[in-house]
Amino acid sequence: MVAERDHDTSSPSLPSLSKQLAGTTLGGSADVPVVDLSVSDEEFLVREVVKASEEWGVFQVVNHGIPKELMQQLQVAGKQFFDLPDTEKEAVAKEGGFEGYKRDYLEGINNWDEHLFHRLSPPSVINYKYWPKNPPQYRxxxxxxxxxxxxxxxxxxxxxSVGLGLSRVALTQNIGDDTAEYALRINFYPPTKHSELTIGAAAHxxxxxxALLVPNEVPGLQAFKDEQWFDLNYINSAVVVILGDQLMRITNGRFKNVFHRAKSDRERVRISWPIFVAPRDDMSIGPLPELTGDDNPPKFETLLYKDYIDKKIKGWALEGLHSLLKTPKTI
Structure with a gap:
């Protein structure tokens, strides 16, 4: 099961609510890593993606092989969907599950939430009911x-995997190989005059x-590192790679599960297209035996992925209740 977006309250690196709501604090001159995949030296590429995963948990890749024209078509189709009248968008509205279209404003943290979410792969989990028929080129x-x-x-x-000293297919296999679920969430952030107060997506x-994400040209994505928020610079046709909880758990904490958020813009619409990759819900996920030992005991419990999701959502709910009790609704 692929979940849309959540808030991990179990990690000590989780920024406090006050930091989530604070204005952007840039981390000096440090930049989120950018890796050029056209480099022919594979050892160099291994070093670069491993270093970025250990230090940041997020990086951008350029010259990745995805045709620029296809990326542009994807973005055009997504924007055309959100430009439709509400009645047409509601044709693929959510019906109690997590797939479909949703529009909502979340109080507590000023958080605008309008998105389209549906599975992409494997074929057995796809429900085309939630794929827009308009624009016609969408599918x-x-x-x-x-x-x-x-x-x-x-x-x-x-x-x-190679950077960890494992076989090339190790990580792919440990998240389910061909059964791993891919899901797309198109996030739509309308302009707001109070962009410094409105978070498009709260820290999570x-x-x-x-996850592999492409944004439109409007900046807003930020990563949390060393108690600071860092802006991700927009690079035309780059793909943002975001490591999630399960890679952190599989690697026994060697790779980071980066906390990130999205900020709205004062004047322009911001849209992003993240694709989430997750194990199927009946897979057991935990630190790999090859990466643990007497000098590096397991830091995480091995759990069925669905059980992990349940625990995390419960933690998120408790954190949300705590925040409502301890913080004012306006900032």
């Missing part, structure tokens, strides 16, 4: 883009394994 473009994202995901997981880590 064709999304399916073609998914093929490229799956290849890129396997490459990145392969380099990370992704509960799955890894």
């Amino acid at each position: 064709e473009v999304t399916e073609e883009y998914t093929k490229h994202i799956k290849r890129l995901t396997e490459k990145i997981l392969g380099w990370l 880590s992704d509960m799955g394994a890894i």
